[in-house]
Amino acid sequence: MNNHGHEWLTEHGDYLYRFALSRLRDPHLAEDVVQETMLAAIKNPSFEAQSSARTWLTGILKHKIIDVMRRHMREIPASELMVEADASMDDFFDESGHWAEQPLAWDIPHQALEQKQFLQILQQCLSRLPTALATIFSMRDIDEMENEEICKALNITTTNAWVMLYRARMGLRKCIELNW
Amino acid sequence: MLSCKQSSQLVSKSLDRPLTWRERFAVRLHLLICVYCRRYASQLRWIRKQLAALQKDTLAQTDVTLSIEAKERIARQMASIKPDSQP
Structure with missing residues (x-):
């Protein structure tokens, strides 16, 4: 594992989880997107020192949440949207x-x-x-x-x-x- | 003259995009004479302002955490992949 991974999980995992839970409102979905976020973070450590790790990770998390929501929107009957x-x-x-x-x-x-x-x-x-x-x-x-x-x-x-x-x-x- | 329903729709819209001058004029005129729509408009602005405070509180709730199992699972997943390897 990338050295930062463990540190990020310890320092920011709970924060990311709270953020995800506040948006997705489902503990399992929230855990999943935090996991996806952490994996994406260590795979593409394009983290730049000028932003804080938390801000950077939250940015990734937001994209993951949007992915979930996009899938969710597709499942909503058109009658409810249109x-x-x-x-x-x-x-x-x-x-x-x-x-x-x-x-x-x-x-x-x-x-x-x-x-x-x-x-x-x-x-x-x-x-x-x-x-x-x-x-x-x-x-x-x-x-x-x-x-x-x-x-x-x-x-x-x-x-x-x-x-x-x-x-x-x-x-x-x-x-x-x-x-x- | 706008109805309250139309006015409420435009007030909501004004939080999402600039209204045209025609819309703005119509809403202003309606709000001038309608106390209920004035309340509605200021309450929407108030709610929006409070959301920032709520978000701050939510993110600071240290009793809401990832479960130990979830943390272990995520750590295991992270350990099983190498940096720079694509999924």
């Missing part, structure tokens, strides 16, 4: 396009404890989103990938991406409102 922006939004709006339930004002957390509770709710609500929605949403709003990049990576159209992001945000917002 939707009008209107579809499944019926719960949110009435026929005339008014809010079925008007958004409430939220108490913005000011104290550390409240902030912690808010993050817990955010976490729970994210985990309740369908995986495909949560993933594309994470790629966009956490990783800050551009839409074009996301569409290319997941092999979906811009309209699909846009609809999925919209649904994710609507669902997440509603879930937070019900629980906060």
